């Protein structure tokens with residue numbers, strides 16, 4: 001007998017990156033007060049009169065800096081580098097060599113056009129006095145007063161970098177949370193350009209590669225991310241990866257609009273064309289109800305059956321699983337298991353849609369109920385055990401269902417949980433419509449409690465909905 005149990009490990013996997021980002025925000029040693037975005041140090045002291053030209057340049061710099069600290073983007077950075085360079089040239093002409101050099105350095109650090117930088121370097125070389133070459137530096141004006149315009153403190157460069165890194169983390173984090181992994185790469189890589197040894201950025205980039213099924217790259221960055229604080233966390237990920245890497249090597253790969261597919265190669269008689277077709281058909285059907293497309297491509301891993309059983313699943317009850325990626329056995333077409341493949345795909349892809357639509361906090365009964373609602377369209381769910389239990393008056397109440405995994409004491413409670421979740425959700429869809437169940441997913445995904453979510457969505461108490469469901473069962 002086949003039981004359909006799909007253990008969701010998404011929590012373990014997906015909470016981690018968020019924790020990392022929160023950790024980044026709150027970690028005292030990494031993000032002490034002076035590293036928080038702070039443009040104050042870079043503000044001009046207005047106690048000397050600047051020429052109109054200088055005033056304009058400084059103003060332009062300040063505007064761009066403010067912009068980039070709020071929201072990092074490459075274009076602004078390029079513009080900023082260019083204005084730094086312009087200002088540097090201006091300062092050379094005005095004989096403020098030390099400041100000119102500092103602005104030139106930071107412009108170079110931002111990867112400004114080498115030709116232009118060189119031109120100013122030469123100009124500086126040519127004009128600067130000998131003392132400056134010997135590192136005797138003065139900000140003194142010809143009349144002996146200190147020039148207090150926009151001069152860099154030695155720390156400014158550092159603060160500038162931290163501010164940009166901070167902005168980049170915010171950006172990478174929001175892309176990551178939105179599961180736009182491809183987009184999250186750019187800001188994360190940019191952080192590593194500034195700070196190649198930033199452990200959290202390395203870990204995040206490892207996570208991103210892992211989500212995109214770029215396992216070798218994930219391994220590379222996770223290795224660089226190990227620190228005393230992150231040792232356990234990273235080791236957990238790396239040991240999972242270690243198991244997956246050799247399996248990955250044996251898989252063929254094909255991409256489609258919504259999917260990144262890896263499938264076992266030996267002797268299965270499914271072509272990549274068949275697989276794309278199977279997945280596309282499921283996508284179309286489920287998408288119709290959710291009306292929200294999946295963000296990015298979903299990774300689908302079809303392992304050799306024995307590999308899935310021995311190395312991927314954690315219990316013999318697990319037929320397939322979704323942990324942010326769909327993982328399933330690649331069944332042999334020959335044994336007439338096409339429907340079984342299809343059933344697994346429809347079920348797991350529904351989990352992907354739910355996760356995409358309402359996050360990873362949706363209660364298990366609702367998650368599994370909806371997944372089985374689609375699975376049932378392929379092969380009808382066997383409900384014998386449910387009806388026997390119903391007649392013996394031993395069904396779970398909604399509170400019991402809400403316990404989720406905690407009630408999986410044995411095969412019987414697990415089977416009842418799955419079957420009852422299906423029957424209940426099927427009722428909700430039939431009575432209230434799928435769009436209402438979609439609303440319920442959203443509400444419960446926000447960790448709203450069951451009572452208030454039901455009241456909000458169905459305008460009925462959870463108890464009342466349950467009572468009506470039992471009444472409906474009587475007529476079956």
Ligand SMILES: [Zn+2]
Pocket residue numbers: 005006007347351367368371
């Ligand atoms: Zn499931």
